[in-house]
Amino acid sequence: MSLVTFLLAAFLLAITPGPGIAYVVARTVSRGRREGLASCLGTGVGGMAHVLAAALGLSVLVAQSAMAFNVIKYIGAAYLVFLGIRILMSRDRTAQGVEVSGSKGVHRAFLEGIVVEVLNVKTALFFLAFLPQFALQSEPLIPQLAMLGSVCVALNTAVDVVAVFAAQKLLDSGAARAARARWLTRFSGGTMVGLGIFLGLARRES
Numbered sequence: 001m002s003l004v005t006f007l008l009a010a011f012l013l014a015i016t017p018g019p020g021i022a023y024v025v026a027r028t029v030s031r032g033r034r035e036g037l038a039s040c041l042g043t044g045v046g047g048m049a050h051v052l053a054a055a056l057g058l059s060v061l062v063a064q065s066a067m068a069f070n071v072i073k074y075i076g077a078a079y080l081v082f083l084g085i086r087i088l089m090s091r092d093r094t095a096q097g098v099e100v101s102g103s104k105g106v107h108r109a110f111l112e113g114i115v116v117e118v119l120n121v122k123t124a125l126f127f128l129a130f131l132p133q134f135a136l137q138s139e140p141l142i143p144q145l146a147m148l149g150s151v152c153v154a155l156n157t158a159v160d161v162v163a164v165f166a167a168q169k170l171l172d173s174g175a176a177r178a179a180r181a182r183w184l185t186r187f188s189g190g191t192m193v194g195l196g197i198f199l200g201l202a203r204r205e206s
Contacts, residue, residue, distance in 0.1 A: 006148065009130070010151060011155055013126075014156045014158070014159045015159055017191065018120070018195065019195050020113075020116060020156065021163050022084075022191040022192045022195065023039055023043070023083065023113065023188070024039045025163050025167045025184060025187075026083075026184075026189060026192070027112075029167055029184045030185060031105055033164060034106060035105050035106055035108075036164035036168070037161065038113070039110065040113065040160040040161050040164060041110055042111060042112065042113020042114040042115075042116070043113040043114070043116060043156070044117075044153055044154075044157035044160075045110075045117075046113065046114040046116065046120075047117050047123070047153035047156055048153055050120075050123050050124045050149070050153075051127060051150060051153060053124055054124065054145055055141075055142045055146045072121045074200060075119055077196045077197070077200030079115060079196070080119075080193070080195055081193050082196075083112070083192055084190065084193035084195075085189070086189075087188060087192065088185070088186065088189035088193070127152070131144075132145070134148055167184060
């Protein structure tokens, strides 16, 4: 398949709402742009872990092992629900504009971003099914998967960064900041809870 087709498919994947976008927006709303950007970096690192897994064949083991798939799936689902509920419960503090922008908060946002992305088993399986379609049979597979996957992660991270700045701009515009903050927090937290439930109920494709 052509490079243009790959880039189009990767872009559509990047703009599709998922746990990463929901998390970085929620982090921006509750703790400010600095932690939102740190969480973007974390989801990018987590995405590269999936690329490495796909390139080395680790995703194949997860796909073939029902136990491994279910363990990762349920841990990831529970973590998303936990984060979503925590975000929803923090909406009062968000509405008041409380921000924690210290190094500890940034570090935590970065680490949580990694965990959110790494525990998304659907991303691992998607990369496993998606990337080989664009690899050339005449070239070594692992370097191609690594390169194609890195492009996908770069696009995903770019979209996350855009989402952070868009959320911050929305909060900074006008006098209805508190109302917008509450809406974005509820949307992001609810999305993460919904995605967690969806992931927990998803079945492994045979």
